[in-house]
Structure formats: structure tokens, C-alpha cells
Amino acid sequence: MGNVIWLTGLSGSGKTTLAKALLKELRSDGSTGVLIDGDKVRNSRQNRLGFTRSDIERNGFQVIDLCEKERLVSDYVIVAVITPFEVVRTEARTRLQPNYYEVFVSTSLDLCKRRDTKGLYRKAELGEIQNLVGVSGEVPFETPKASDITIDTHQVTVEEASKKMLSSIRKWIDGRKLKK
Template sequence: MSNIHPEFHRFLHRQDKENLLGQRGIVVWLCGLSGSGKSTIANAAERVLHQQGRFTTILDGDNLRTGLNSNLGFSDDDRLENIRRISEVAKVFVSQGIITFVSAITPRGELRDLARGLLGNDLFEVYVKASYEACEQRDVKGLYAKAARGEIAHFTGKDGSFEPPNNPDLVLDTEKSSIEDAAFELLEAIRGKISAHRPLV
């Protein structure tokens, strides 16, 4: 017999939180190669929303691997658990009406399917598109140089494949668009999804 007895029904409803915040919660999941611009776009979009009085947060894959997911590596099983944990945290935030950005490579379809299975219609999937060569040229974190020297195992795009999403909600090609333009396009795409149940006061 299980000693776990969830009591979600006793808590304030999600709509109560959203009404208080004057917005609807959503999980904007940005996937793509390292250096494609995921975190930079999320940060730019969040700053605009913050200036508009929206309540937001960013779950960054690298940041989470220094804490919550610090015990995980990059094996297939660990990548799956990494995404499961991120999804569960995002699920908590969105249930409170928070506009939640997730920046995580999420290289395979099964990982994205896991996230969608946990988040359902709250998930807005964004493919931040940039070729391996373009990301290697940017190499903001120096990871591509390390991968070329063989210092990083299972590096996505080199040793590990990246499967582009089949049907993302939005594609942002950062080889063709600036970060500012990409962030604007993203905000336009989610505008109707975060609109408040009542006007912001």
C-alpha cells in the first residue's frame, strides 16, 4: 500500500494564481545545438516581458546541471532523467501561472516527447535552428574547440546526433535573424497564449 496521498484538490486553483498575476502560464521550450542562441533569446524575451509587468522565469540547462541535475552525465538514460526533472520543475512553475522559459539542447525526439507528455498543451516548442558549423564558429563557451580536441565526450552534433523537431510550434533561424528579431518573433507567437484572464492593473 502506497503512503503517498496527493492532495492537489485542496490547493488554490491555477486560474486563481493566473488571475492574481494577470497572465496565463506557459512553458516555452527552446531546443537546439549548444551556441544556437537558446539562452540568449530566452533572456532577451524575458527582459521584455519583465518590463511589461509579466512574471517569468528561465530554466537553463547548464545552470540546472550545477545544482538539481549535478549528479547526471550525458548518457542516454541521464539525458532522459535530465529532461524529466526539468519538465517536472517547469510543470510546477506553469501551474502557478508563471511564464516559464526552458533552454535545453533536448537533442532527440523521445526527449521532447517526454516533455510534451508531462506538460501537455502548456508546452510551446521552439526550435532554435543553427548549423553545427555556425555554432562552432560562434563557440561562445569554447565547447566546440574542446570537442574538436577530444576533450568532451558525447558532444551533441559531433559524437551525439541532434534530431531536429518534426513539428515545432516555432522555428527561429539564428543564422538568418538577429537575437533581437528572434526574441520579437517569439514574443509575437506567444502573445495570445499569455494574455490575461483580466487586464493587468
């Protein structure tokens, strides 16, 4: 059964960039892997969810379901989803253990706003979108309580962050092998 590496953090924190770098590195070692990107899941035709707290939670639970299927056929399932609520991250850890590893991609809201690769923060400021995670009081980003590693993308380059994450993941995997 494959390992699920779940990256959580604000929009613009660097989750997808790090996930792609990690997947490339893991594949170079001969491992199989798939990337589940939050934007792609949300934009799929069968997903008709909005951005209320309830819909965001439901989307997170759908991603967990997808992970359960994908880990049957891949060595690694790399997830890059905002996942703002602890209840969803706890459910992911419960359902996907012992093969679940959580990465908190920590970046200041100010830096995420400056990056704003999708223009979401600008749209929120203009009132064009509601319920933007971390900006709206309705959908706060709850800081993870049990992440396995925290990567502050303000402090390190993508290469440094990827290397740090990969090293930590390999130690986690080696530690699990020793327990068997």
C-alpha cells in the first residue's frame, strides 16, 4: 500500500510547487507516484461544491477517498490541497495511517498575497469572491496541530524545501521499516 504525503497550507504557500518537486525526486528513485492537486479536484466535472465551510470539508473528504484508491496502485500519493480545517486533516490521518505523512507549508498571509499566482487574494479584496480561506472569517485556516514537518517557504528555496521534506520523509519511511 502506497504512502500518502499530504501538503497543507494557504493558497500561494507553495504546496503544488513543492509537491511537483517531491514527486519528480521520488520518481527518479524508481518509485511510482501520483499528484492530487486541490485545484484539479475542485474543477473536475463531478465536483459541484462551493466554498462554504461545509463544502470545503466535503471536498477534503472526497480527496481522502481518492487517496484510498490511488494508494492501492502507487508507491506515493502526493496531495497538494489547502485543507484548512483540522477535522479533515485528522480524518485523513485516521483513515490513511500508518501510511500518512503531513507537511504544513507555512507561509505568511502577506507573502501569499504578494505571490497571488491565481489572483484570488486580489479578487477577495475587490469583493469578487467570498469565503477565501485565511481571509474570510467564515473559512479560517486552522494551523495544523499534528503535522509531521513544517516547511516555511519564506525562509528557504524550493530546492532546499524539497530536500528537507524528502530527507524527513525518508527517515519516516526507514523508521516504519525498523518497527516491522
